[in-house]
Amino acid sequence: MALNKVGREIPDAYAEQFGTFGSEFENVKPYAAAVHTVHPRTPGESKLLDSIHDAIVKTGITDGMTISFHHHFREGDYVMNMVLDEIARMGIKDISIAPSSIANVHEPLIEHIKNGVVTHITSSGLRDKLGAAISAGIMDEPVIIRSHGGRARAIERGDIHIDVAFLGAPCCDEYGNANGFEGPSACGSLGYALMDAQYADQVVLVTDNLVPYINTKISIPQSQVDYVVKVDAIGDPKGIAKGATRFTKNPKELIIAEYAADVMMASPYFKPGFSFQTGTGGASLAVTRFLRQGMIDNDVKASFALGGITNSMVELLDEGLVGAITDVQDFDTPSGASLARNATHLEIDASMYASPLSKGAMVNRLDMVILSALEIDTDFNVNVITGSDGVIRGASGGHCDAAAGSKMAIICAPLIRGRIPTVVDKVTTVVTPGSSIDVLVTEVGIAVNPARTDLIEAFEDLKVPQFTIEELRDRAYAIVGEPKPIEFGDKTVALIEYRDGTLIDAVRNCK
Numbered sequence: 001m002a003l004n005k006v007g008r009e010i011p012d013a014y015a016e017q018f019g020t021f022g023s024e025f026e027n028v029k030p031y032a033a034a035v036h037t038v039h040p041r042t043p044g045e046s047k048l049l050d051s052i053h054d055a056i057v058k059t060g061i062t063d064g065m066t067i068s069f070h071h072h073f074r075e076g077d078y079v080m081n082m083v084l085d086e087i088a089r090m091g092i093k094d095i096s097i098a099p100s101s102i103a104n105v106h107e108p109l110i111e112h113i114k115n116g117v118v119t120h121i122t123s124s125g126l127r128d129k130l131g132a133a134i135s136a137g138i139m140d141e142p143v144i145i146r147s148h149g150g151r152a153r154a155i156e157r158g159d160i161h162i163d164v165a166f167l168g169a170p171c172c173d174e175y176g177n178a179n180g181f182e183g184p185s186a187c188g189s190l191g192y193a194l195m196d197a198q199y200a201d202q203v204v205l206v207t208d209n210l211v212p213y214i215n216t217k218i219s220i221p222q223s224q225v226d227y228v229v230k231v232d233a234i235g236d237p238k239g240i241a242k243g244a245t246r247f248t249k250n251p252k253e254l255i256i257a258e259y260a261a262d263v264m265m266a267s268p269y270f271k272p273g274f275s276f277q278t279g280t281g282g283a284s285l286a287v288t289r290f291l292r293q294g295m296i297d298n299d300v301k302a303s304f305a306l307g308g309i310t311n312s313m314v315e316l317l318d319e320g321l322v323g324a325i326t327d328v329q330d331f332d333t334p335s336g337a338s339l340a341r342n343a344t345h346l347e348i349d350a351s352m353y354a355s356p357l358s359k360g361a362m363v364n365r366l367d368m369v370i371l372s373a374l375e376i377d378t379d380f381n382v383n384v385i386t387g388s389d390g391v392i393r394g395a396s397g398g399h400c401d402a403a404a405g406s407k408m409a410i411i412c413a414p415l416i417r418g419r420i421p422t423v424v425d426k427v428t429t430v431v432t433p434g435s436s437i438d439v440l441v442t443e444v445g446i447a448v449n450p451a452r453t454d455l456i457e458a459f460e461d462l463k464v465p466q467f468t469i470e471e472l473r474d475r476a477y478a479i480v481g482e483p484k485p486i487e488f489g490d491k492t493v494a495l496i497e498y499r500d501g502t503l504i505d506a507v508r509n510c511k
Helices: 012-018 052-059 079-089 109-114 128-135 148-157 193-199 251-266 282-298 311-318 333-341 350-354 399-405 453-458 469-480
Strands: 066-068 095-097 118-123 143-145 164-168 171-173 202-207 227-230 274-277 302-309 325-330 345-347 368-371 375-377 408-412 439-441 446-448 488-497 503-510
Touching: 012 488, 012 503, 052 079, 052 164, 052 202, 052 227, 079 095, 079 109, 079 164, 079 202, 109 118, 109 128, 128 488, 128 503, 148 193, 148 350, 148 399, 164 193, 171 202, 193 350, 251 282, 251 408, 251 439, 282 311, 282 408, 302 311, 311 325, 311 333, 325 333, 325 350, 333 345, 350 399, 368 399, 446 469
Parallel strands: 066 095, 066 164, 095 118, 118 143, 143 488, 164 202, 202 227, 274 302, 274 368, 302 325, 325 345, 368 408, 408 439
Antiparallel strands: 439 446, 488 503
16 A cells, blocks of 8 residues: 555555655646547538437447546436437447536446446546445446546546547537527536537537527537537436525524635735635535625625636626636526626636646636535545545535635535534545645634644634634534544545546545
8 A cells, every 4th residue: 555645545556557646736747738539521511410329320439438428417417328328228338437527317327337338437526326336346447536627637638538528518500519508408607518529539419409500609619529419308407506506594504604704804815806716505605695795895806706606606796796707617597697698707618727737727816715525634634525434425526626726725514414523533535635725614613724824813803713623623523422433345446536646545445
C-alpha cells in the first residue's frame, strides 16, 4: 500500500498507475492535448438517422469501446438507459461508460454490469441501488470517481478517450446545431456535454425536438456532430429539479444558512465586485436569500455567480445584484429559461468551469463558495461520496474544484444527521483535502481552519458562536456517541481521483 499526503492507503498497482495525491497544485503542468478522430462530411450527406440502433451501427460500436453521456436531465434522463438497452440487445459486450454523472434512474445499469455489457465506469458519482451494488463488489474493475473539473481534465489530456458520445439535445436541427434551453425536455445549460462534443471521436445527438435548419441558438455546433436521432422523448424535465431545489423550513438548516451568510459578509471578500458559488440543497438556497438581504443592506453587488444554477440565483441577476451568471448546469426550469433570454447569463463548458489544466477556470476567480458534506474530520478533510455505512451514495461534483479555486471555502452541514455525527475524527472517504477548506458552519456555531489565521482575526467580532473543530466533534459524539469502525473487505470497488488525476482515496467493498 502507498500512503498519500492525506494519510490514505492506495493499493500499489493503482498508486503506480495514477500517482498519489500530494497537494492541490503540484501536478498542474503543461500537457499535450488529447487527439481525436474526425469524420468529415461532404455536400448532400444526411446526418439524420431513424433510430438508436442505426446510430450504434453507423458509429461502429464494438466490444471494448468507450461511450459517454451527460447528466443534465438528472433523475429525468432517458438517454443512457435507452442506448445501453439497445447495445445489450445487439450483443455488444465489455463497454466502458464515461457519463458526467449517474442518477438513481440509471438502476438498469446493474443488470448490464451483471451481463458483461458494461465492465468499466468513470463518473462523478453513484447513488441508491447502483451505489450499493458497486459497494458490494459487483464489478471486477473499480469505478473511477472524478470531479467535474477532473473529468474535463481527463478528457482534455486523453485519460478518457471517448469513442462515441450520445448526448441528449432538447432542441436540435437535422445537421446537429443544438441547445438545451428550448423544447419539451429543456434542461438549460449543456456545460458537461460540451466537453464530449468537442473531444469524442463521434457524436450522436439524441433529440425529441427536431427544428428546421438552421437552429439559430447554438450550444453544440454542427461542426462537432456526426449523427442526429429523433426519438419520442429524451427526458422528463420534472426529474431535473428532483431533490435539488427545495426551499427549507427546517429551523436547523435556516440557522446554518444564516450563520453562513454572516460568515460571508464578515469576511474580507464581501465587497463590491465579489464572486461566489452556492449549492442547491435547502441550506444553500437559504444562504442565497440571507446573502441577498445583506447585499441590499450594505449596497454590495457581486460581479458574477458560478456553478449549477437555480432560480434563486437568477432572481439576483434580474434584480441587478449580480452582474453575470456563468452556468455549467441548471437545476430548475426558470434557470434554463433565463439562459435563453438573458445576455448576461452565460453557458460555459466544464473545462472553463473547473478544469485544473484549463488556461483559466472560473473556480480560480471565486471569492467564496458554499459546499456541503456527508462528513468532515478534525483535519477538515471532507467526504461527499460514502455514507456512514461505507456505501457509495453521493457524487464528487465540483466540490474539490471549487474548494481549491476559491479564496474561502465554507462547508455547511448539521452537527449530526439522525443518529450519525457529521464531524468525526477521520472521514470514511476523502474527496476534498482539508487544506482546501476554510470554515465549517453548523447549527451550533462555526469552526475556522487554524491555518487561516487571517479569517480567525476577521471573525473576532462576529456574533456567531465559534469553536475549534475538535470541540464540534466532541459535541457531536456527546449526543450520539463515537461511531464504530466500518468493516471493509479487501476488494477495491472505487478509486477517488483528485482533480489533477492522482488518487486521494480508494473505497473498499462493504462487508
